[in-house]
Amino acid sequence: MLAKNFIPHRIIFYVGIVVVWQIISMAGVWPDNIFPSPYEVTEDLVYGASDGSLFYGIATSMWRLSIGLTIAITGGVVLGIFMARVEAINQTVGSLVLGLQSIPSIAWVPLAILWFGLTDGGIIFVTAIGAIFAVTINTYTGVKNIDPHFIEAARNMGAKGSQLITAVLIPAAFPYMISGFKQGWAFAWRGVIGAELLFSFLGLGFLLNAGRSLNDVSQVIAIMLVIMATGLVIDSVVFKRLENKVMSRWGLR
Amino acid sequence: MLAKNFIPHRIIFYVGIVVVWQIISMAGVWPDNIFPSPYEVTEDLVYGASDGSLFYGIATSMWRLSIGLTIAITGGVVLGIFMARVEAINQTVGSLVLGLQSIPSIAWVPLAILWFGLTDGGIIFVTAIGAIFAVTINTYTGVKNIDPHFIEAARNMGAKGSQLITAVLIPAAFPYMISGFKQGWAFAWRGVIGAELLFSFLGLGFLLNAGRSLNDVSQVIAIMLVIMATGLVIDSVVFKRLENKVMSRWGLR
């Protein structure tokens, strides 16, 4: 089957949303100052784009994101594999990770400020800790769900230790891991924005907070749209491709 | 293989952490106000337990969690299945969900207040929207990764529409979905706490916020420990069991 083109569907869908939004805002259920129209939001976007602050914000956030996410993915994969293969680690370190992950990013912010000061380090800490869990648990599930025959065959043919991990566990668990990366990325992105919002320290999160501080709802929604759009672009440029590649290799598409 | 008992490992591990923590805090690397000792934290816990505020907080948060999580799981499973099976939905609603999920919970709070006011409804909204993504994407991945032979065999034997979903897609994707539930639960738990923190409206998140507002780090850490512990208990009582059951049924353990 050839990939069908869904761009028209998407366009209709999103245009539909904007139209409904405009209708609601014109109906005047809520006053303009708390429920702006699409037009006002677009105005804010154009303004932010023309003075460059939007692009600078995106770049700053992306930079922090990439470091935080790298840490989260590396740590999450290693931890996930060890948790799946060594029950003692699962029961000790693994349980601690699960516990740590119940804690919302906002709750980390005070400690991050105390421990790292008002630095990028603090923001990256909050980002990484927000994302590592999704990677860990997906890697763990992936490795746990590997068809035992694969592992047996590999062991039988002499794969051991790190060879077993790189040549079998990681590729066999890869469909799950991608799902972990996708989520890790989304949570890291949230984490960056959330941390910037609370640290009030450049980036898209800062712009969001600025809008909020001045009660400029249309600015808030404009930045939320930018956050979403950036998220979607990354998702489709990086992760969808990775996913399609792996799926077709496994004969699942 | 019989399940080995890992309780001693756990005890040693956690006692070890407390001991190291106490040693660091006695070594005085950081002052007490940014790195309190386990003793101070325990004091705060005992105090919170003895005046009942801790238990009341846990109960309130759990109640909100259960509603938010139910919504997230139901919605996430339905959405995940449709995204995996109907590419047009994946490309439209699915992409919107992905986008929405890039937005940190904090950013939802103003809108939640606008739409729901300062009610439990607002907190539940933030909770559900924080968790639905993990469920959706894991269900999606699970359904996408179902061995196509299962679906073919089922269709061949006359399974159609909702039958196909309940009799094949859901059970076949269940190992992934459990991982989604686990994550959904963890993110819902985060969501509740985060929302309570911002709504400042009873619950553990409120207690955490009170600690932060008064710059009382040992109170903050005490509440974080309670959040973690509650998370761990739920995880091992509910989700570990579910997981073990499914895994052994699939012959993966």
Next chain:
Amino acid sequence: MTKLEAKNIVKYFNHGSHKLKALGGIDLKVEAGDFVCLVGPSGCGKSTFLRIIAGLEKPDEGEILFDGRPVTETGPERIMVFQEGALFPWLKVQDNVEFGLKMAGIPKEERAKISNRYLDMMQLTKFADSYTYQLSTGMKQRVAIARALVMDPDVLLMDEPFAALDAQTRDLLLVEMQLIWEKTKKTILFVTHNVAEATVLGTKVAVFSNRPSIIKKEVENNSPRPRVTEDESLLKLQQDILAELRPEVKKSKA
């Protein structure tokens, strides 16, 4: 009455950069009540052909007519026994066998009655409550056969169902299959790589050529039943079929 008709079925597959022509134009007519055995070299496209009849795969050219109507979808009147089992790991053996009945909305007690009969026939009664990972390969194959038989379809599409069975179990099942077929007069398409098996079962044996495969020869087989593997009367037929097959395998080796 013609039950099934394959008209010039062509099927391509992508292998990286190049296209592989698997089926080169299969023509086959199957009358109601026929028991057609398909033989051919490994990888020639027998499974693909059955999958197309089942409606699981679309041909690139040609069409399948079922009772005169073109096949576009799967249907419970054409039930397949998959070469690689495809049992559901989340169901117990008995529930696997009853799956199709449950889909058809048949009540529990009746399902149990039907499935017990076939579990017994397949010597699996003791394992009714086991999960599939607890079975040996041959046992799984027997579950897959039972799962198809309970459906009592118009057309049975069986893809090497006896491949993992020991000779004795297979002999028992060869007898059972003939009984079932005679009793119900089902239309059966049966892929096998065992020529003796093909001559024991079939009213007709269709020999596939090598890729891109066509049906090279159809051999009628009217020997009296019940037949068994050792029947001397089948020997001549087997020799004929093997003679047709041998050059095909050589070609595929080349």
Next chain:
Amino acid sequence: MTKLEAKNIVKYFNHGSHKLKALGGIDLKVEAGDFVCLVGPSGCGKSTFLRIIAGLEKPDEGEILFDGRPVTETGPERIMVFQEGALFPWLKVQDNVEFGLKMAGIPKEERAKISNRYLDMMQLTKFADSYTYQLSTGMKQRVAIARALVMDPDVLLMDEPFAALDAQTRDLLLVEMQLIWEKTKKTILFVTHNVAEATVLGTKVAVFSNRPSIIKKEVENNSPRPRVTEDESLLKLQQDILAELRPEVKKSKA
């Protein structure tokens, strides 16, 4: 010299509430260079026995001695061809075949040289770059055989490797197997449900009883090689073996 010795191997499996005794005390001595074929009813424990020798499963009683030392782990000197393929779906056919060589650290060019030889032997050269889901069942089985052969192990454990192959391909491979064995004097344990195959290949055929299984009989086979399926001289042996097997299958039916 005794290469392998199984001493009173007993194995239980849990099936829900009840325990199933699969192996009831297997004793078997395999000399270096022996080619032992194992036959027995479906589900009697042949695969389980091979898995225990490979070190993939622990017996509940008894032990396996390899060159006099007890087996506790898997090792590249005992390579298994799994009954259900277990090919790696993320690797191309050629990479699947080379997997063990890569694990052993053999350089790329040398790997390619070795694997090409076996791909050719298995008639898979054209599919070297395909993924496993693009193969037919019989082709997968051939990949699995090639993957084991390239490892050139001391002991080859083959679990119904030819089950999904058509008669002709199988005949070709029966010749190849005998050649390989004669040239390398490997020790081979070969599970099959095809008695003719067992008599063509084996220096010895071991007949398993029904569950809880023991080795009921060992038949020596010194007919001259190369042997082919049609050899009249093997007929008597086959009759003997079938005579041993028949009551076992009956029992398992009861």
Next chain:
Amino acid sequence: SSSDTAHDSKLRIAYFPNIGHAIPIVGIEKGFFQNSVGDQIKIETRVFDSGPQAIESLFSNSIDIAYVGPGPAIIGFLNSENHNIKILGGAASGGASFIVHPNSEINSASDFAGKKIAAPQIGNTQDVSLRHYLSENGLKTAEKGGSVIVYNISNPDIYTLFVKGDIDGAWVAEPWATILEIELGGKRLFHEEELWPNKEFASVLLIGNADYVEKNKEFFIPFLNSHHSTAAWINSNPTETRIIFNDFLNSHFGQSLSDDVVDIALSNLVITPDPKPNSVFSFAERADALGYLGRNGYDLSGIFLYFDINSIPEEDT
């Protein structure tokens, strides 16, 4: 913490983007502060919007001095190592009001029963004042079994709730009080200073790391001097102050407030370097009565660190 001493040639100042913080805003924007410390000292600024964050930053040595309300100032002092965070001066007095919703039917304290009232976060200046006021008037909050529901929620969220009519009143600082009044038709029931002796209370204080300022007197005293003169400048140039404030908002957030709002807000508070020590002490008593200062009592001795801005520093309580 590894770079404790590396910043000695820097002065890192934190403040909020509120009109009550006019001194640092004007001092920075007009260059008064930079002029006072000279070229050798680099001034770095951080704009926050919550007291706890400012205190955390002081604790983690990310900033040196901060402009905050009395609540965070007291909590910072009590929780800091060796009570090292001290009040160094004042920045504003007054400037909070109780605004009621037009439909709320609140005309006096006696109408509060059963109403929903909002204040910013727990322990913040307005929160303490609100809760104190309620208990003065014999009212209990819902969590203590009373009838008044107090929401602790951020100023922008108070705005939203006010629009929706979900709250009956809010105790907020400037400029929020004026925004609610002018933009949303809220009624200013009273100015908080009316409840204080002499109608004055510290609402913004200058706090800082005592070790740091002691060590860096040579430029800190000139800075403090400038802090005082900036206050005087603001009081004599209110219009220009409004322009500077709005420019600051614009450059920082890309948005500004209406001139009216800023003018009224500014006129509702007093910009003064006097920390009004008595109001700080009674504030601490009120916070303590609410249980905000810990379970073991509190001791504010040494919270004020005064410098003679003409030269020699001295200590006082």
